[in-house]
Amino acid sequence: MxxxxxxxxxxxxxxxxxxxxxxxxxxxxxxxxxxxxxxxxxxxxxxxxxxxxxxxxxxxxxxxxxxxxxxxxxxxxxxxxxxxxxxxxxxxxxxxxxxxxQxxxxxxxxxxxxxxxxxxxxxxxxxxxxxxxxxxxxxSGIYLSPQKKKIYAYITSRLSRLRSNYANNVFDATLGWSKLITEKKLLSGIPDHALEIARLAAQARGEKGWLFTLQYPSYSSVLLYCDTKELREELYWAFNTRASDQGPNSGKWDNTLVMDEILALRYELAKILGFRTYFEKSLSKRMVQSPKKVFNFLMNLSIQIRSSEYKEFLEIQNFSKKNSSCISLNPWDIAYYREKQKQYLFSIKNEELCCYFPEKTVLHGMFSVVNRIYGITIKERSNVETWHSDVRFFDIFDGEDRWMGGFYLDMYLRDDKREGAWMDELVGKMYRNDTISQKPIAYLTCNFNCSEKQKSSCLLTHHDVMTLFHEFGHVLHHIMTRIDIPEISGVNGVPWDALELPSQLMEKFCWDPDVLQLISMHYRTKEPLPGYIINNLLKTKTYQSSSYLLRQVIYGLFDLRIHHEYIPGEKRSALKIFNEVIKQVSTCHLSMDWDRFPNSFLHAFSDDYSAGYYSYLWADMLASNVWCRFQELGILNSKIGKLFLNDILALGGTIDLKKCLVKFCTQTMTVEPMLKYYGIPVSVDHSMPI
Missing domain, CATH: 1.20.1050.40 (Endopeptidase. Chain P; domain 1)
Incomplete structure (x- = not known):
């Protein structure tokens, strides 16, 4: 030992x-x-x-x-x-x-x-x-009778196992399907760098051709760019039936019964603790304390957005008819024609744009941004042992060159790596009576698609850049804390529906012209990002934004309803409610009878966002209000940056966040700044102060 x-x-x-x-x-x-x-x-x-x-x-x-x-x-x-x-x-x-x-x-x-x-x-x-x-x-049921405590212990233990089972099924189902293409003509439209990665993936398995998987970077390269409709349909079908009773692996790794049991046990757990529903229980530690308030927030947003979403859908539909003689759109066509229309309207091609976002330049620029705002310095350390040769470690120092903590950076997609992007903590900031203080250490994990040959000059899409900034916002929240008691230090103790505020705020910097200049440079010519490309890129910020926001509303309402309207003994309630939400909210959502989105919705069934997915939109609303304040004084202004750092970011779970935000923004929080940020017309009747 x-x-x-x-x-x-x-x-x-x-x-x-x-x-x-x-x-x-x-x-x-x-x-x-x-x-x-x-x-x-x-x-x-x-x-x-x-x-x-x-x-x-x-x-x-x-x-x-x-x-x-x-x-x-x-x-x-x-x-x-x-x-x-x-x-x-x-x-x-x-x-x-x-x-x-207990x-x-x-x-x-x-x-x-x-x-x-x-x-x-x-x-x-x-x-x-x-x-x-x-x-x-x-x-945790400290007041429960001994018998109910035993039931509580069983439920929490069982739920822990079920959450893990659900995630494992999604992981296995994602890796359990692949498609080898041997005719290159079927891959028309897919960018060269994505084709090269697919070719190398096939080569690694001893095959000739191009291998595509359900890992998101590979999957999205087909859905966004591939001109072969049948191939888009096949991948869409495989991806959206993962871990279910449908699709190419129907019945294998099926999460249907797992979801039913999770919902039943969560309902029973809430009842034992004296709550009417699991959603009500989840709100006891959040900014929003009422399920009705969450529901109204999401429904009011949908009312604001629906007409714009319908207009966006008609634009895609008309574009596909005019340019491709597409008579009717299917779900696997939407992303493809959306990307085509974006290229047509704004002359933006991701393959060309990513040449200006080499990983090294983006990281250097991102660190420069937070240096200007918060006065911190970030330096790479080479002698820290990691779990993979691609992983790097960075130290963060304050304005007086004192070590504040650090983070591991794991950027690239691998077969043995969970999908998505996230921040997690190794340790938090903590005092010790022997005067030795523990500094916070974080993991920053992404899944960017980059072959072994490309890693020396990995090129990122603008979406990748936003993902990196988002997760880095969580890292800063964790490491730049002044609180040295773990329960309320960094990201801990912060109301869960405000946890995404720092990360959503960091995303918004990626759309500022000055920041774009800092984080971009052509990887070959070393030329800065041209002004006309910046202008065209900025126009894409509000392109199809209503569709994006309404999709988030759908996910939030689905998560709310399965945890607030669950009926004991009702089977397949998750899928039923999901389809009801789509019909209730969306004006033009295209779905198939075999679509099984709930079966791979990790946030609702496996992650800590269960009964709290609305938090992404709620935190975006908060971040949009904060962003307005940054814009008033200059987004790279150290005065406003340090005010946000000292009064909100560094104080963790010690503050009344709502009061502090109102003071910082000098006005009541409303949804209006978020709608304006996304270019959506604002109805005065639905400004919704919080």
């Missing part, structure tokens, strides 16, 4: 040394310490912050330090052996969480601390932590 790398590292995990047999051993050792720590602190007669909270904070941090690398490797170096030991260890951790969350002695100790003389002397931040802990006890 002394040689277990998970138990013997100081700052950075030795990823290359971590083996499967180390996982269970490390988890069990640290959990034993956690159990013993709880037993010790509840036996203390004198209850203070230092005798109660501090020892458990240290023990929980040790658990975070060993579990975070395991969880991360399960996402970025996934294999069946790791999956098995991960899920086994997850059950041990779930058991511990249930035990500690520990009467520990709960009474925290109550005593709050009520006693020692509690009155706590700082405002410590009192906030204490209130959060006691609230979490209530949400």
């Amino acid at each position: 002394d040689n277990n790398p998970l138990l013997n590292y100081s700052i950075f995990p030795p990823f290359s040394s971590i083996k499967i047999n180390h996982v269970k051993e490390a988890v069990q050792k640290i959990l034993t310490n956690c159990y013993n720590t709880v037993d010790q602190i509840v036996s203390e007669k004198r209850i203070t912050w230092d005798t109660l909270y501090y020892p458990l904070m240290i023990a929980e941090n040790e658990l975070q330090r060993i579990w975070s690398p395991i969880t991360h490797l399960n996402s970025v170096q996934h294999n069946l052996a790791l999956r098995k030991v991960y899920e086994e260890s997850l059950s041990f951790i779930s058991e511990y969480r249930n035990w500690i969350n 520990h009467d002695g520990l709960y009474k100790s925290y109550q005593s601390l709050q009520r006693g003389d020692s509690g009155q002397k706590l700082s405002i931040i410590q009192k906030k932590v204490l209130n959060n802990i006691l609230h979490n006890f209530k949400l």
Whole structure:
């Protein structure tokens, strides 16, 4: 055990040394310490912050330090052996969480601390932590009868396993289908760089031709560009029936019963805790406290957007008829003709545009932007061990060159890597009584499509750039905190529906002309992005924006309704509700009877955004209000940047966020700035102050 790398590292995990047999051993050792720590602190007669909270904070941090690398490797170096030991260890951790969350002695100790003389002397931040802990006890069923506590423990443990099963099914279904094309004429329209990646993928499997998969970069290259309608249809069919009873792998990795059980158990869990619905329970720790308010927010948005969406659909329809004699549009045609029309209207081709966004230039420019705004400096460190040769590490320093923390950057798509882009934490900022402070470390993960040959000068699309800025916003939120108590430091303790605010704000910088100059340069000629291309690119910001926003409304309403209107015993309720939402909201949504989107909607069934997907739109609304304030004073103005940093970003979960945002923006938050940002006409009747 002394040689277990998970138990013997100081700052950075030795990823290359971590083996499967180390996982269970490390988890069990640290959990034993956690159990013993709880037993010790509840036996203390004198209850203070230092005798109660501090020892458990240290023990929980040790658990975070060993579990975070395991969880991360399960996402970025996934294999069946790791999956098995991960899920086994997850059950041990779930058991511990249930035990500690319903520990009467520990709960009474925290109550005593709050009520006693020692509690009155706590700082405002410590009192906030204490209130959060006691609230979490209530949400974990501390008041339940012994019998109901057992039911609660079973449900939470089972849900943890089901969430993992759901994600595994999507992962397996995504990798379980591929299409080898041997006739190049069928691939007309697909950009050369995407074809080269497909050719190399086929070559890696010992095949000649071009291999396409359901991993999003490969899939989207066909849906956006391929002139062969039949191929677009086949990939669309395979992608939108993943993990279901339909499609090329029908019945294999099927999530239908998994979804039914997840919804049933979430409903039962909410009822046990005294809530009417699971959605109501989820709102207890968010900015928006009422399901009705969320519903009204989403429905009012749909009312604002629907006429614009219909107009956008007619434009695509007319364009496809006029330019391609397309009589009727199918779902697999929309993205293709949307891209064609965008090229026609704005003379923007992604293959040409990405030549101006080489990865090195984009990173340097992004770091320059936050240096100007927040006064921080970012430098690469070369001697940090990583899990893959492509992964890099960067340090962040404040204006006085003090180390604030750092982040791993994992940019490229791999077969053993979970899809999407995300930020997660290795550790958070934490004080220690021995004066040694723990600095926050994050993972920034993307899945950009880049072959081995291209990695020396990987070219990004503008959408890739936005994705990178988005996740970097989460990184900044985590690392630039001033709070050194993990529960409310960085992204922790922030209302979940505001968690996307910093990331949505960072995205908006990608549409500013000055920022575009900073983050772009032709990878061969070294010429800056020409003004006429910038102008054309900026016009695309509002192109088909209503369709995008309404799609987010549909996802948000679907997530709300399955967690707020669930009827016990009703099978396939997820698919039924999804189809109802589409008919209710969209004016022109094209779908097929075999479409099974819910079966691969990770946010609603596997991620932490379940019963909270509306958060993306809510946070975008908040970010749009903040963006207006940046625009008033100059978006690269350090004065407004540091004000946002010091009054909001760096304070984590310690503040009343709504009050702080109103103060920062000097006005009440409304949906109007978001609609204007996307170029959507605003109805005064639906300005919706929050």
